Amino acid sequence: MAEEVWRGVVREVLERLDRKLSVESAIVFGSWSRRGGGEWSDVDLLVVTEAVEAVNVLDRFYIALECNVPRVDLFLYTYKELENMAKKGNPLALSALVDGLPVKLSDRVSGLIEYAKRRYERRGRFYVEKH
DSSP: OHHHHHHHHHHHHHHHHHHTTTOEEEEEEEGGGOOOOOTOOEEEEEEEEEGOOOOOHHHHHHHHHHHHTTEEEEEEEEEHHHHHHHHHOOOOHHHHHOOEEEEEEEEEHHHHHHHHHHHHEEEEEEEEEEE
């Protein structure tokens, strides 16, 4: 039941975003992707779109607020930003790429997921490079 709720919320957010941005990929991550989400959990949603390339971080928060969907934490990145984050071992990017649940996926983000899963593994609350 709870999974149906977050899927509906994600679908609503993506419909609202698609009116303004071209969404390349979307990944649910955090507690929901690790099967730990519950009735009161927020949905963490990472969206890859080239439409935010020239948009500063503060304005990206305004875009997220304009979606006006409660209990969704929305993270907007370009592919290049996400790729750089993954290569640097950024925990937010790795959480989405290694443990996330893709709801919309492009070929290049799919490749980035494969890269992150080959290079990193989760140990407790952290991601470490595989040797």
